[in-house]
Amino acid sequence: MLEPIFDAGSSRDAIGIGQAAGKGLNTRHGTILTLEDISVSFDGFKALNDLNLYIGVGELRCIIGPNGAGKTTLMDVITGKTRPSHGNAWFGETLDLTGMSEVQIAQAGIGRKFQKPTVFEALSVFENLELAQKTDKSVWASLRARLSGEQKDRIDEVLDTIRLTASVQRPAGLLSHGQKQFLEIGMLLMQDPQLLLLDEPVAGMTDAETEFTAELFKRLAGKHSLMVVEHDMGFVGSIADHVTVLHQGSVLAEGSLEQVQENERVIEVYLGR
Amino acid sequence: MNQPLMLTATQKAGPKLTIAVGAVILTLLLALPLCSLLPADNPLQVSAYTLTLVGKILCYAIVALALDLVWGYAGMLSLGHGLFFALGGYAMGMYLMRQASGDELPAFMTFLSWTELPWYWTGTEHFLWAMCLVVLAPGLLALVFGFFAFRSRIKGVYFSIMTQALTFAGMLLFFRNETGFGGNNGFTNFRSILGFGITEPGTRAVLFFATVVLLVASLYTGWRLAQSKFGRVLTALRDAENRLMFCGYDPRGFKLFVWVLSAVLCGLAGALYVPQVGIINPSEMSPTNSIEAAVWVALGGRGTLIGPLLGAGVVNGMKSWFTVAFPEYWLFFLGALFIIVTLYLPKGVIGLLKK
Numbered sequence: 001m002l003e004p005i006f007d008a009g010s011s012r013d014a015i016g017i018g019q020a021a022g023k024g025l026n027t028r029h030g031t032i033l034t035l036e037d038i039s040v041s042f043d044g045f046k047a048l049n050d051l052n053l054y055i056g057v058g059e060l061r062c063i064i065g066p067n068g069a070g071k072t073t074l075m076d077v078i079t080g081k082t083r084p085s086h087g088n089a090w091f092g093e094t095l096d097l098t099g100m101s102e103v104q105i106a107q108a109g110i111g112r113k114f115q116k117p118t119v120f121e122a123l124s125v126f127e128n129l130e131l132a133q134k135t136d137k138s139v140w141a142s143l144r145a146r147l148s149g150e151q152k153d154r155i156d157e158v159l160d161t162i163r164l165t166a167s168v169q170r171p172a173g174l175l176s177h178g179q180k181q182f183l184e185i186g187m188l189l190m191q192d193p194q195l196l197l198l199d200e201p202v203a204g205m206t207d208a209e210t211e212f213t214a215e216l217f218k219r220l221a222g223k224h225s226l227m228v229v230e231h232d233m234g235f236v237g238s239i240a241d242h243v244t245v246l247h248q249g250s251v252l253a254e255g256s257l258e259q260v261q262e263n264e265r266v267i268e269v270y271l272g273r
Numbered sequence: 274m275n276q277p278l279m280l281t282a283t284q285k286a287g288p289k290l291t292i293a294v295g296a297v298i299l300t301l302l303l304a305l306p307l308c309s310l311l312p313a314d315n316p317l318q319v320s321a322y323t324l325t326l327v328g329k330i331l332c333y334a335i336v337a338l339a340l341d342l343v344w345g346y347a348g349m350l351s352l353g354h355g356l357f358f359a360l361g362g363y364a365m366g367m368y369l370m371r372q373a374s375g376d377e378l379p380a381f382m383t384f385l386s387w388t389e390l391p392w393y394w395t396g397t398e399h400f401l402w403a404m405c406l407v408v409l410a411p412g413l414l415a416l417v418f419g420f421f422a423f424r425s426r427i428k429g430v431y432f433s434i435m436t437q438a439l440t441f442a443g444m445l446l447f448f449r450n451e452t453g454f455g456g457n458n459g460f461t462n463f464r465s466i467l468g469f470g471i472t473e474p475g476t477r478a479v480l481f482f483a484t485v486v487l488l489v490a491s492l493y494t495g496w497r498l499a500q501s502k503f504g505r506v507l508t509a510l511r512d513a514e515n516r517l518m519f520c521g522y523d524p525r526g527f528k529l530f531v532w533v534l535s536a537v538l539c540g541l542a543g544a545l546y547v548p549q550v551g552i553i554n555p556s557e558m559s560p561t562n563s564i565e566a567a568v569w570v571a572l573g574g575r576g577t578l579i580g581p582l583l584g585a586g587v588v589n590g591m592k593s594w595f596t597v598a599f600p601e602y603w604l605f606f607l608g609a610l611f612i613i614v615t616l617y618l619p620k621g622v623i624g625l626l627k628k
Contacts, residue, residue, distance in 0.1 A: 112519045114515075120512050123505055130502070131509055134521075139530050144501075
């Protein structure tokens, strides 16, 4: 079930998702992310409690759970923002996330979209995408960087995908909330990560935008692995084949959305019975 | 709207006008030292006082530009740039003192009945080594301070306070006679530079010319930086550092590069300031000096390249007039100016001109 999918559909390239970046990362056993016995405590409060989570290559996983279940902390642990007090976090088979900095993790191929859309407001849409582009991101490289024709084409492709071609020269700060969400998703696409973490990607989007996002994510899955935290059950139902329910910092249930919704304990937690 | 590159905005407003104004100003600045060489009865003759005053303001303009690179572009407000300026000035001062005293010890050391030069004065009789010190002293200090500050992720107001404390500590250190830099009197009574008399019109004209060249070179460096991807990374750093890290950029290297570059520019400006003004003492490191530099940048328009130059020119021009006309009101006026700019001109004079 968690086998990587290698058939590159022509539609992927047509929407500008580009090449799968599988090189360099050892995913022999088909899991891209392995979290074992992860605990995080803030002043005695356990935000995560012996959490175990496995995400397969090319999988689209939704994480749901009530407020305070530890969803954002989970993302913080994976991206290196928060260090777990104990437990293992592996990216692929060989990269130990608990020993890497945020920048190293980002360079290794984990992209993150924040809950509140975060883009570079003073820069134009084009420049936002240019900065995110996967390339050498050292100081010296940035001083001498010139965009190649190939890189420009790639930016155009992504602009097309996120439907911002008309606003290419606008400062990102002037975009609508939904457009900023798309721009941030576009920046993730430019980064071309193997694993995308998306924190409430459809918050503040119109129904049409939400539908389009669902479509986009489904196309992304397979080439990339996605982990989506979302409250909108309709959206979860439309994209996920696999759902994990978090509660009080550990995994309460896992399975398809129907299975999870029928789970006694999940009903108890959500409805307070 | 927060334009990252003011140049793009002025280019839209009228590139020809900008270039024309720039060319006129540059021609005037280049003509000024030549006019100073004219005989005294010529109507176009520029007095040594005027030339020194303008040269001093140009040095300040370089400081403003350097500060703008770290504040306007990278969003780190430094309230300690006076320290880097003074260090460059002191390095140049050491050479000038050695020139003045010849084979003897500098006069202030004789007063302290020292019999030999402290080790850090070694080699300062050579102009080239002094020039190396002009770059190395502020550069290395900025490198070490920046390395630890950025590694510890010190930002915002904490960073400003630390830079302010740094320049204050520097001032206290240089005030001590035992430090070996002339205590509160600093260095003065310079005689010659590279064998030329320091007060001779020719020397003054050349120093002025060198200042104009440094200013143009700084402006060009700043422009190239702002145009490059590096400049866009700095703007991104200012607006959303977290986002930038999750894009895979390590902010520390970018901050450190621009921080050290800025410190070195200040040091060079200080080195040109001292022979023109004829004195350097620890009051150059006083916190108020560094704060004033921030006022120039804010007034001119931060995040632009021309703004800080304009700010430094306007404030210092007014200062030299005010301190003669109404000496006791200058600081009140400066304070009022800063409040007005903060409240009504968030983008500075440049923002006003663009409208």
